[in-house]
Amino acid sequence: MRLKTKFILVSLLGGLSSVAIIGIVAYTKAKQSIEQAVGVSCQTEARETAAQLNRVLHFARLSVEQLSQMRVMEGVLNNDEDGMVQTYLMQFVRMNKGYVRISAINRNNEVVATSELDEPGDRFANTAAFKQVLDGRPYFDDVHFDEPSQAWVTTMAYPIRAYYNVRQVMGVLCVQWRVEELSDLLDLAERDRAGEEAVQVMILRKDGLLIAGNHMPRAWLFKRNLRSEGALSAVVATERKRGFIQERGADGRQLLVGYDFGIGRDDALTAEWITLVRHDAAHLFAPIRNLWDWVVLVAIAVTLGVLLLSMLISRLSAPIEEMAAVAEKVAGGNFDVRVRQRSSDEVGTLAGAFNKMIQDLAEQREQLFTAQTSLMHADKMETVGRIAAGVAHEVKNPLTVISMGLDYLSTGFPQHTDENVPTVLGEMRESVSRADTIVRGLLDFSASSRWDVREEDLNSAIEQSLRLVRHELVRNRITVDQDLGENLPPLKLNRTKMEQVFINLFINAVHAMPDGGTLSVRTYVQQPSMRNDATGDTVAAVVAEVADTGTGIPWEILTRIFEPFFTTKPPGVGTGLGMCVVKNIVELHGGKIAMVNRAEGGAKATITFKL
Numbered sequence: 001m002r003l004k005t006k007f008i009l010v011s012l013l014g015g016l017s018s019v020a021i022i023g024i025v026a027y028t029k030a031k032q033s034i035e036q037a038v039g040v041s042c043q044t045e046a047r048e049t050a051a052q053l054n055r056v057l058h059f060a061r062l063s064v065e066q067l068s069q070m071r072v073m074e075g076v077l078n079n080d081e082d083g084m085v086q087t088y089l090m091q092f093v094r095m096n097k098g099y100v101r102i103s104a105i106n107r108n109n110e111v112v113a114t115s116e117l118d119e120p121g122d123r124f125a126n127t128a129a130f131k132q133v134l135d136g137r138p139y140f141d142d143v144h145f146d147e148p149s150q151a152w153v154t155t156m157a158y159p160i161r162a163y164y165n166v167r168q169v170m171g172v173l174c175v176q177w178r179v180e181e182l183s184d185l186l187d188l189a190e191r192d193r194a195g196e197e198a199v200q201v202m203i204l205r206k207d208g209l210l211i212a213g214n215h216m217p218r219a220w221l222f223k224r225n226l227r228s229e230g231a232l233s234a235v236v237a238t239e240r241k242r243g244f245i246q247e248r249g250a251d252g253r254q255l256l257v258g259y260d261f262g263i264g265r266d267d268a269l270t271a272e273w274i275t276l277v278r279h280d281a282a283h284l285f286a287p288i289r290n291l292w293d294w295v296v297l298v299a300i301a302v303t304l305g306v307l308l309l310s311m312l313i314s315r316l317s318a319p320i321e322e323m324a325a326v327a328e329k330v331a332g333g334n335f336d337v338r339v340r341q342r343s344s345d346e347v348g349t350l351a352g353a354f355n356k357m358i359q360d361l362a363e364q365r366e367q368l369f370t371a372q373t374s375l376m377h378a379d380k381m382e383t384v385g386r387i388a389a390g391v392a393h394e395v396k397n398p399l400t401v402i403s404m405g406l407d408y409l410s411t412g413f414p415q416h417t418d419e420n421v422p423t424v425l426g427e428m429r430e431s432v433s434r435a436d437t438i439v440r441g442l443l444d445f446s447a448s449s450r451w452d453v454r455e456e457d458l459n460s461a462i463e464q465s466l467r468l469v470r471h472e473l474v475r476n477r478i479t480v481d482q483d484l485g486e487n488l489p490p491l492k493l494n495r496t497k498m499e500q501v502f503i504n505l506f507i508n509a510v511h512a513m514p515d516g517g518t519l520s521v522r523t524y525v526q527q528p529s530m531r532n533d534a535t536g537d538t539v540a541a542v543v544a545e546v547a548d549t550g551t552g553i554p555w556e557i558l559t560r561i562f563e564p565f566f567t568t569k570p571p572g573v574g575t576g577l578g579m580c581v582v583k584n585i586v587e588l589h590g591g592k593i594a595m596v597n598r599a600e601g602g603a604k605a606t607i608t609f610k611l
């Protein structure tokens with residue numbers, strides 16, 4: 001994986017994971033505390049409902065107690081002869097809808113007066129309770145169904161005391177308080193919450209019987225027992241608990257339920273009811289969902305930010321990476337590569353300087369290479385020259401002796417008996433002549449410093465050379481295309497050596513065109529071409545070109561053709577000295593020679609003499 005990709009990945013992962021961790025931790029903490037706070041407030045609502053319930057009951061009991069303390073109640077003593085007690089009771093029930101029936105009972109447990117006109121009135125069935133009230137302690141019972149009035153009630157019984165002696169209990173005031181009243185009160189309370197989310201409040205009898213509630217069918221009241229139905233969590237169903245839970249409602253909605261219990265405070269304990277407040281959790285926890293949305297949003301924003309940053313960094317690092325890649329290529333020897341200059345800032349300047357450095361490096365390398373090659377060449381040439389001179393001198397004299405011996409043998413013994421002798425002598429002469437050619441070539445190669453030069457016409461040297469090889473050209477069906485420039489300035493030449501140069505080139509061309517072809521020879525003045533190294537001026541030059549339509553030179557040997565004894569020809573045909581001698585002669589005349597392959601086929605030698 002590339003460094004850049006790694007960097008992007010690492011920063012992405014880092015950014016994302018830190019945001020994810022921070023987000024999730026923050027979200028979890030916030031969720032917990034919000035849930036706790038909301039739950040506690042829900043529980044508080046349940047407690048307040050319980051307290052409110054207590055207040056309502058307390059108020060109801062207070063009214064009954066006050067009624068019991070009214071002087072008119074003394075009528076229980078005389079069986080309400082004047083009917084005043086009954087009038088009061090009826091009025092009380094009419095004014096307070098919450099009461100179903102009120103009866104005044106004398107100490108003999110006989111109903112003296114009742115709010116129901118046609119009702120004879122019931123006796124106090126619970127004798128223990130009756131006795132308790134006669135002893136001066138009020139009595140309350142839990143919610144129960146009242147047969148005569150066909151209503152769910154709770155009974156409240158207060159002692160009727162003598163007006164002047166409160167210790168003396170004259171009878172019992174027994175009241176049935178309608179529990180349905182509670183649902184009305186809850187509805188009433190709910191109406192004040194207009195605009196807010198609907199909250200369901202329920203009041204259960206201790207055993208789980210639903211005795212009051214809002215937002216539910218009235219038919220459920222006093223019918224459903226939530227504990228036995230298992231509709232409520234066991235926690236709620238357990239007695240005397242307060243707290244909050246989350247549970248799923250019958251319609252599948254998530255609900256938050258706060259619960260508490262209510263007990264009469266100032267009265268003898270008779271009833272204990274459970275209050276429940278149920279909220280829609282989705283509504284309550286909306287802020288948590290918002291929080292989650294925010295966490296996701298921030299995560300996306302951070303991811304995008306990290307991505308953008310990585311892209312920016314990679315943009316910044318791109319030129320540097322490119323430079324690294326280019327530097328690698330340069331190190332591998334490719335000097336043709338350059339860095340793109342994308343901007344004008346420091347990085348751009350750096351890229352420019354980098355390119356310049358590569359350019360300089362390439363030039364210096366080229367120069368170094370040329371210098372090295374010429375040094376090697378010069379060294380080789382000198383050694384070869386020395387050896388050649390020595391060998392040539394040593395071999396030349398024996399060759400002369402052998403040659404003379406051959407002459408003598410062929411002329412001095414004309415009457416020989418063996419008919420093979422002339423053939424053998426001919427072959428020997430031929431071999432000696434080849435050896436002589438080589439020796440002469442070696443001498444040419446080494447004895448260069450002793451040449452005399454004269455002002456000569458290059459064209460006539462070329463024409464003379466062509467004449468000398470004409471026989472070879474004709475024999476190999478080679479046509480000559482001659483284009484010798486007029487008015488060439490005379491050059492300082494050693495005529496014989498220069499002819500040797502062209503003869504070598506022509507013979508090489510002939511060898512390269514075994515099936516015939518065209519030999520082109522061209523001379524002209526180039527204006528200006530070569531650079532005069534001493535003065536820095538550009539000067540004119542005389543150029544001679546020798547081109548053929550032959551095989552061309554394989555590229556792998558192109559650099560070696562000027563090496564002494566380098567040849568691709570079979571022994572006896574080539575010595576490999578030709579081009580070496582040519583180069584030597586040309587350079588000693590102050591010229592240069594270059595050999596190239598022509599695009600259309602064949603090779604071309606270009607000799608340049610500066611003027």
Ligand SMILES: Nc1ncnc2c1ncn2[C@@H]1O[C@H](COP(=O)(O)OP(=O)(O)OP(=O)(O)O)[C@@H](O)[C@H]1O
Nearest residue numbers: 508509512552561567568569574575576577578579
């Ligand atoms: N015009 C050309 N076309 C194709 N190859 C050439 C040409 N001139 C030179 N060569 C190649 O260069 C080699 C060296 O040439 P050079 O003249 O030095 O030696 P030679 O021709 O082989 O032998 P000789 O010493 O007889 O000239 C040749 O063997 C040949 O492979």
Ligand SMILES: [Mg+2]
Nearest residue numbers: 504508578579
């Ligand atoms: Mg040759």
